[in-house]
Structures are given as structure tokens and as C-alpha cells.
Amino acid sequence: MSDSITRFSAHIAQINQGELDDELTEKLTKAVKKAMADAVSCELTLKLKIKPVNNAKIELNPSITLKVPELKPKNIQFYPTGDGDLLVDDPKQPTLDFNVTPLR
Template sequence: MDKTPFSQIIAYLNKGMLEAELTDELSELVKAVRDTHRMGELTLKLKVQLHNARDEDTVIITPAVNNKKPRLDMAKAIMYSTADGDLLRNDPNQPELQLKAIESDNRPLKTLAQ
């Protein structure tokens, strides 16, 4: 006896939307792998149970899709700590320079001949 192809069963599940969801999830996974150069994983889980105990012919299939897309590492930050547990962006032991902006005088720039 011939069996129904798995791809056809997937097309029936979730009113036909599971196949479209898997297509989108796989596309997102491929993009994330290309962006991060790290491995990802797409998992389809099918839970199968009897509809009721009196009828072995009727089953309920519940699909679940899990997409483990790779992520880029979060940016690191160097900070300075104090004895009381505070974190500072600038080194408290280094004096700050008193810098100020120079105003532009809007004169045209001169170019040198080559």
C-alpha cells in the first residue's frame, strides 16, 4: 500500500499555512547564518495523539516550529569601577581636558596648484 508523501501531509497541516511558515522561517535562518557566519537550526516537531480512546483511526497532529537563528555577539564596553560598586565611562584617575569647539568663519577654502 502506498503511503501519503510527507510533503503532502505538511501541506495539509495548519490549514496549509505550515508549509508557508516553514519556507519563511528557513529563509530567515539562511539570512541570519549568512550575516553571522554561525550555525542555526530549524526544527519541526509533530505531536501525534489519538482523537479519542474508542477510535484508533482518528489522530490529532499538532505541529510546532522552532527557529534557532544565530545572533551576533553584543558589543562589549570598557568601564571603570569604583570601590562602592559604581560604573563610570571615564577613568576617574585621569584629568579631563577642557576642550571647546572652534567656530567656523565661513571663508572659502584655498586650493594649491599641483
């Protein structure tokens, strides 16, 4: 690469007075936290539309997408009562009384 060419990272820092760089950093942090917390894969995409404005200028139009999978809640079964309440434990199942013996 030629030493006279500006690095891509320098351009990113200049777009929208650094707001693009800030947003990318924020979304990358969010993706890393989600990936580590839930053991899922996330995807961060930067898309730059590049179009000429005239013979002397180029316009860059950035867009960022972050794909973070949503965890689906697990189903749980309840026991309905006659008055519309929901119970976790089967009301027809008798409870067993256990004595806890301390360890010696």
C-alpha cells in the first residue's frame, strides 16, 4: 500500500465528525457482550455507498446493521385451578415431609 493513501480507519473517524466510529464502537461492544453472555453469534456490518457528486467530490453514505439473535423463552407448564390461578406444582400431588439430617 502506498504511504500517501489515507488509511480506511482514518476515514471512518472523519465521517460525521466521528459519530460513525462511535456508533460502530458501541454496537461492537453490544455484540461482544451478547455473544459472551448467551454464547451466540452476532453480526456487525458496515455498508458504505459511494457515489460521485460531481467531477471533484465523492459522497459516502454509511449504514450499520447489527444482527443479535433473540433468545426464545422456554415454555413452562402450569396447573390451572378452578378460579383461574396458575400453579407450578400439581395441587393433586401430595407433599412429602422430609427431615434434613445435618452432616457430622
